[in-house]
Amino acid sequence: MGDLGGLQVCTNGDCMSVLANGFCPEGRFSHSSTVVGKRMYIFGGNKGDGLSNDVQIFDTMTEKWITPMVLGTKPLPRGEHSAIHFNNDRILILGGSTKPKDNIWFLEVDTPYVKEQRKIQGKEVVAWSKGVVGDTPQPVVLSGPSGVGKGTLIKKLMEEFPTTFGFSVSHTTRVPREKETAGIHYHFTQRKVMEMEVQEGKFLESANVHGNLYGTSIAAVEAVADAGKRCILDIDVQGARSVRNSTLDALFIFIRPPSFEELEKRLRGRGTEKEEDVQKRLKTAKAELELAGDSSLFDHTLVNDDLETCYQRLKEILGMNKAPFSSVVGNGLPHLIAEDIELLPSHSASLIDQNVIVYGGILANGRASNNMIVLDLSSLKGGAPGRTRGLKAYAVDELSGLCGFLKQGPQSTAQIKRLHPGMNLVVGNGGIGH
DSSP: OOOOTTEEEEETTEEEEEOOBSOOOOOOBSOEEEEETTEEEEEOOBOSSSBBOOEEEEETTTTEEEOOEEESOOOOOBOSOEEEEETTTEEEEEOOOSSGGGSEEEEESSSHHHHHHHHHHTSOEEEEEEEEESOOOOOEEEEOOTTSSHHHHHHHHHHHOTTTEEEOOOEEOSOOOTTOOBTTTBEEOOHHHHHHHHHTTOEEEEEEETTEEEEEEHHHHHHHHHTTOEEEEEOOHHHHHHHHTSSOOOEEEEEEOSOHHHHHHHHHHHOOSOHHHHHHHHHHHHHHHTTTTOTTTOSEEEEOSSHHHHHHHHHHHTTTTSSOTTTOBTTTBOOOBOOOOOOOTTOEEEEETTEEEEEOOBOTTSOBOOOEEEEEOTTOEEOTTSOEEEEEEEEESSHHHHHHHHHHOOOSHHHHHHHOTTEEESSBSSSOOO
8 A cells, every 4th residue: 555654745845644544555666756736636646566557646635545536538558658737727648658659648647627527526527638740720610400511511621622621420328310421521439438438538529319319429620630631520510619628729600501491402302201200400500500690609600592502602611712722721820840859867957037947868779869959838728628729849960049039039940040050849740841
């Protein structure tokens, strides 16, 4: 069993001796211990029978250990990593994994998402968010009544720009319709399974529509972003509101019919549903159309009277006509592609303003390294239950280059080259090469 007898815990300059009351976690080594406020967060390490990825909290006020409910996808078990307390609401976990793409994680301990989940669950909650170097194109949420033509518009985008856009396949508990293929049109699942995954924080949004559950999993959205594509989400208004309130920075577009009568004509023309189902969809459509002009929810509203006209207008909103897409991604911003970052075991990490300085570690041959990497946290986006993107990573060859970087901060590739000739940008495709 773990033992905290005689431990000195210091917070805000005040030190106290603590002796844990009640439950104590197993002893371990090569773990991280990080104080946030009046609590100490223990993560990972080796318990003697292998590496762990569990989280334990010691509350210095009650002098008790807490095993929190952990939301999100967990990192692989690890040890000899570093942990940095950042922004008073999360802990940055660096290294400790044998897989380069698994080396940057955020453990959210008091973010708005965690606070909300703490109220919902009625217990202590923490949430994992994987850190990703570089930005991704802004996702697009297309919403509107069933039968308005969202699917057709998405199909046209995918056909014209197959390497640019990727579709997020939703989950549903309803039975497949004729000619629907699992994994292409929907991920068809059982209600109990989906309810459990929603409870575990694996869905960005979910809703009960006409007696069936529909939802967008975090994994489905991240898979599109990881492929370097701009994610398109086709969800109803209820789901769009949930996404708007989440950490996903998306562009919201409402597609509406020219008239309610035309919408009814299109629904009946599909011939795939019973009259009872058609009436349910029409009732839902009336409520959704009333929200079409809600500027706090939707950034744009398009009327799908003529399909080709609506499609051209959609491309304009998405910035597809501004420049050749080989050099501009979606919203006109350059698209940086991150390289894998190697964080060696037993490195050190320090926070200076919004930059984390990672130094040294043990090389594969057992020798000590003097590698230095700077992680810029000033432009973070997203967070749990999804990923945290917008990190910038720099490799620094000389201490003088690091000092200049921290004092002035690079504004462009040319400025970095001029001021810090020894600095190599880890991210590529327009950055500084090695």
